[in-house]
Amino acid sequence: MKTARPRLSPFVALTLLTLAGCDGEQSAFAGLGPVSSRITLLTWIMFIAAALITVFICLLLFVAIAGPADWRRKLTQVKTVVLGGIVFPVVTLSALLIYGFSILRVGENLVQAENALRISVVGERWWWRVSYRHDDGHTTEAANEIRIPTGRPVEIELSTADVIHSFWLPAYAGKVDMIPGRINRLHFSADKPGIVRGQCAEYCGGAHALMAFYAVAMPPDDYDAWLAREKADAKPARGHxxxxxxxxxxxxxxxxxxxxxxxxxxxxxxxxxxxxxxxxxxxxxxxxxxxxxxxxxxxxxxxxxxxxxxxxxxxxxxxxxxxxxxxxx
Ligand code: HEC
Ligand SMILES: [Cu+2]
CATH class of the missing domain: 2.60.40.420 (Cupredoxins -  blue copper proteins)
Structure with missing residues (x-):
């Protein structure tokens, strides 16, 4: 007797493949800090609510086309149209908007704290100029990588040397544009040590897709030691x-x-x-x-x-x- 071989339909395979991309170092679902966890929650709320509303609308549509006559009559009443077509969307969308604003504030509330770490990042074609601000006001320049201590609020000052770029570190926060002549600020903190990847998220020319970086969250003591090393000059190479x-x-x-x-x-x-x-x-x-x-x-x-x-x-x-x-x- 032939046993049926389990087959993966192309649709299921594609879905699995897409979902696999949601995991890991460059994922908006990783939720590795308070800001990104709130964004993830908002995403789920919107997704589930939108799905339920879509199903409900399909049911109404079905009733309107093929339902019993007295149901159909009810659907055409002015009261139904006002409640379902005006009141419901206004209330739902306003609630979502207010909730969205409250999420935007999560990051800002974080950095009200005095001990926020300040880093500036300038978008260049096609790399990132990074400077760390020390407590004494001096800065140390580095590039293409961001190191942060865990558990401490971070403020990243974003600007650009040329065109519009967008700084996106999905595991920790939403994307923020880097706009000529402006300084935008991004706030987040990292819950635990780890390495994640970020990417320019605004088309900035041919090699835009090749403008990425890594962010490393380290325990505070390791971070301090790292920053001290980063601040120091290069070791003399003695005629290398x-x-x-x-x-x-x-x-x-x-x-x-x-x-x-x-x-x-x-x-x-x-x-x-x-x-x-x-x-x-x-x-x-x-x-x-x-x-x-x-x-x-x-x-x-x-x-x-x-x-x-x-x-x-x-x-x-x-x-x-x-x-x-x-x-x-
Ligand atoms: C005209 C200016 C210029 C000169 C000269 C130049 N570079 Fe560069 N270099 C750049 C720029 C701009 C980048 C960033 C490119 C990018 O990623 O888009 C870069 C990137 C690099 C990187 C990667 C840095 C990183 O953070 O990942 C290395 C390594 C490097 N250059 C080495 C060299 C060496 C070695 C020489 C000499 C043989 C050299 N460069 C000469 C402009 C220059
Ligand atoms: Cu870009």
Whole structure:
């Protein structure tokens, strides 16, 4: 006897695949902080309410077409139309609007606290310039990664150096646009340590999809230790061949490595680039091989990005440069 093989219909398979995308490091359903948990709750409330209302409307439609005559008559009464067509939508939508406003306030209430951490992020084509503000007013510049302590409110000051970008870190908060000539503020906090991914969410040109970043939430003590390391200059490389190449190939015209004479501002700060999780704004893992690939083929990896092409290095020069950059931890 033949047993029926369980088959996954294409529809079910597609649904499962789509849902799988809701889990994990870049998910608006992850709810890893108070702001995103409230947004997730609002999403469910709206989804379930909309589903119920849709079913109800379909039933009414059915009754209107094929129901008993006296039901149909009731449906056409002025009272029904006023209650169902005007009062009900006005009440429901107003309630949702007020609830939505209360959610917007969750983040703002968070940072009323004095101890909020302040970070500024500038959107660039196609990467993120990040600066951490210290208590003494000094700042430390970094790029393409955000580190935050758990349990502490964070205020991110968002601006842009060129076109409109949008800063979106779905595990913690909703997206906020980065608009020329304006500073927008985003507030959230992280409940527990972890690594999540963020993405530019407003089309900003060809490589927009390749403008991502990682956010790392760390226990407060680890965060303080990390920030102290980040603030420090790069370790002296003592004549490392890679450092020489870096300094003589013009890299320092666009990149800063604090503690060396490289002080360019055009591109990401590389003082501690070796310690980041990714390079190229979230597109390559941080390994020596990736540095080699980025330097020699970045125009293929991220077409039209603003770094000059460097396709003339020999294999050993690339290795030296990569080893040097990876050592900048
Ligand atoms: C004309 C300016 C310019 C020069 C010169 C330049 N870069 Fe860049 N570099 C950039 C820009 C802009 C980016 C960001 C590109 C992006 O992600 O869109 C970048 C990105 C990088 C990154 C990735 C940084 C990160 O945070 O992930 C590395 C590594 C890098 N450059 C290394 C070098 C090296 C090595 C040299 C010299 C051989 C060099 N760059 C020369 C502008 C420059
Ligand atoms: Cu973008």
């Amino acid at each position: 061949a890679g450092e020489q190449l870096f300094l003589t190939s013009g890299c320092g015209g666009c990149h800063t490595v604090r503690g060396t004479r490289a002080d360019g501002k055009e591109g990401p700060d590389l003082t501690h680039v070796g310690g980041r999780l990714s390079i190229g704004a979230g597109i390559l893992p941080n390994t020596p091989e990736s540095f080699g690939r980025w330097i020699s083929r970045h125009q293929q990896l991220k077409p039209e990005n603003l770094m000059l092409p460097y396709d003339f290095f020999t294999e050993s020069e690339l290795q030296a440069l990569s080893a040097y950059l990876k050592s900048l931890e």
